[in-house]
Amino acid sequence: MINKKRLIKTFTDLVKIDSESRNEVDVARYIKNKLNKLGIKYKIDKSAVLTKSNHGNIIAKLGSKKNLPTILLSSHMDTVTNGLGIKPVIKRDSITSDGRTILGADDKSGLAIILETLEILKRKKLNHYNVEAAITTCEEIGLLGAKFLDYNLLNSREGIVLDSTSPERLVYKGPSSDYFNIIVQGVEAHSGINPEKGISSITASADIISKMRTGRINSNSTINIGKINGGSAINIVPGRTEINCEIRSHNENTIKIELGKIKKIIENVNKKYKKINKKFNAKIKINRIYDSINIPKNSLIIKNILKTCKQFDYKIDLVETGGGADANFFVKNGVNTVNLGTGMREFHTVKEKLILKEFFQSANIVINSLIVKS
Numbered sequence: 001m002i003n004k005k006r007l008i009k010t011f012t013d014l015v016k017i018d019s020e021s022r023n024e025v026d027v028a029r030y031i032k033n034k035l036n037k038l039g040i041k042y043k044i045d046k047s048a049v050l051t052k053s054n055h056g057n058i059i060a061k062l063g064s065k066k067n068l069p070t071i072l073l074s075s076h077m078d079t080v081t082n083g084l085g086i087k088p089v090i091k092r093d094s095i096t097s098d099g100r101t102i103l104g105a106d107d108k109s110g111l112a113i114i115l116e117t118l119e120i121l122k123r124k125k126l127n128h129y130n131v132e133a134a135i136t137t138c139e140e141i142g143l144l145g146a147k148f149l150d151y152n153l154l155n156s157r158e159g160i161v162l163d164s165t166s167p168e169r170l171v172y173k174g175p176s177s178d179y180f181n182i183i184v185q186g187v188e189a190h191s192g193i194n195p196e197k198g199i200s201s202i203t204a205s206a207d208i209i210s211k212m213r214t215g216r217i218n219s220n221s222t223i224n225i226g227k228i229n230g231g232s233a234i235n236i237v238p239g240r241t242e243i244n245c246e247i248r249s250h251n252e253n254t255i256k257i258e259l260g261k262i263k264k265i266i267e268n269v270n271k272k273y274k275k276i277n278k279k280f281n282a283k284i285k286i287n288r289i290y291d292s293i294n295i296p297k298n299s300l301i302i303k304n305i306l307k308t309c310k311q312f313d314y315k316i317d318l319v320e321t322g323g324g325a326d327a328n329f330f331v332k333n334g335v336n337t338v339n340l341g342t343g344m345r346e347f348h349t350v351k352e353k354l355i356l357k358e359f360f361q362s363a364n365i366v367i368n369s370l371i372v373k374s
């Protein structure tokens with residue numbers, strides 16, 4: 001049903017348009033043109049004020065049959081950096097960049113599939129579910145488009161995000177993630193003249209870090225210390241150090257327990273150093289990045305995708321991911337979205353490529369999962 005030539009053309013058109021995060025305006029124009037040509041209605045939300053992008057998210061709608069549910073399709077318009085002046089090279093089995101830049105298959109392969117899907121459903125007058133497309137900005141800089149999307153514009157309760165590697169993988173489960181900062185306030189002093197008056201925030205930080213568990217905590221949880229900042233000069237006992245960390249887990253309770261242990265470590269370090277000087281203080285600040293997802297296996301969208309794959313004899317596995325995607329925010333806002341691969345590989349590198357067989361397969365899965373089967 002898909003038009004492979006047109007799908008490739010749309011994809012290569014899209015990757016040739018520069019759209020690093022916060023500069024999605026040109027690619028948005030291309031998408032809006034296409035929607036206008038197809039006579040598909042869309043709205044632009046007001047997220048740009050909050051994401052600081054030069055365009056908002058695009059919300060397109062096709063179909064308004066009252067007796068049928070609405071299904072969301074989503075992909076993001078922005079790419080990571082080294083994404084300017086992309087020149088796609090079409091090979092027999094794949095598409096790559098010319099080796100100087102990323103390809104931008106993350107996530108323009110998803111965008112191309114959505115545009116192809118809308119075109120087919122619209123032109124062929126098939127009996128399909130109502131479809132909404134949420135085309136987001138700023139995914140690569142912290143899922144900002146999805147975070148600030150105007151969810152009042154969406155009717156969907158289920159959907160597919162197209163932002164993963166192989167269409168043989170259907171991500172239905174993902175971790176929660178917390179960002180946490182440990183701020184250690186030591187006491188500054190001259191390191192040569194009166195070091196005994198100071199308390200080194202770096203030494204105290206080392207105390208904390210050496211007691212923390214990091215890396216893989218268990219099969220579905222990780223902790224990472226990503227960045228440390230502290231001290232001011234080599235002849236000053238450092239006054240302030242900040243340790244930036246993250247925890248991810250499929251299990252909310254593990255997050256609670258592990259953060260509890262870290263709080264206890266900080267409490268003990270406080271006890272130890274406050275005895276020396278009351279001005280010493282270490283504290284933790286915790287921020288939720290996103291909530292976990294766990295889409296029920298009997299949801300309409302998973303059932304439809306599995307049915308389609310059976311029909312076409314495609315292999316597909318329900319899998320868990322360790323990463324975050326726009327799907328995390330859709331789920332948080334009441335839209336149960338799975339993440340289906342599009343054929344992209346080695347994304348965020350100059351070796352990024354799009355495997356054509358998988359790209360077509362992904363498009364075929366999406367379109368056929370939106371058709372009402374009697």
Ligand SMILES: [Zn+2]
Pocket residue numbers: 076106107139163
């Ligand atoms: Zn992506």
